[in-house]
Amino acid sequence: MAKSKKKSSVVLACSVCKERNYTVNKSRGKLPAPVKLEINKFCNVCRAETMHGETK
Ligand SMILES: [Zn+2]
16 A cells, blocks of 8 residues: 655646646645745746746
């Protein structure tokens, strides 16, 4: 049986084209409150820096 890890991977999707460009590991438990990730990153589809939001 596989051990259950506390780390959960979060997919960051472009807010413009909804393309899933990045995956980050977010360890739960350290943050005092659940913070929704919003990072300005480069999107290969838009070919520009766009806001990338957390998606499932
Ligand atoms: Zn995009």
